[in-house]
Amino acid sequence: MIIDKIALILTIVGALNWGSIGLFQFDIVAWLCGGADMLLARIIYTVVALAGIWCISLLFRETDEVVSTNAR
Numbered sequence: 001m002i003i004d005k006i007a008l009i010l011t012i013v014g015a016l017n018w019g020s021i022g023l024f025q026f027d028i029v030a031w032l033c034g035g036a037d038m039l040l041a042r043i044i045y046t047v048v049a050l051a052g053i054w055c056i057s058l059l060f061r062e063t064d065e066v067v068s069t070n071a072r
Contacts, residue, residue: 004058010051017048 017028033041 014048
């Protein structure tokens, strides 16, 4: 599912940002947006958080649907 991939990419971006905060005390999103209090930064933080919440559903899916094609 494409939304799963988008959510995973956004979650990875968030993890990298948190890693840079933890290791270097440098917030990449805040730097790109002109500060953590800027509206764009808050939107990015919110979208990344929603992506993380979506990725929780990946843990509870029982099976992955596999599409098979017949080779002729």
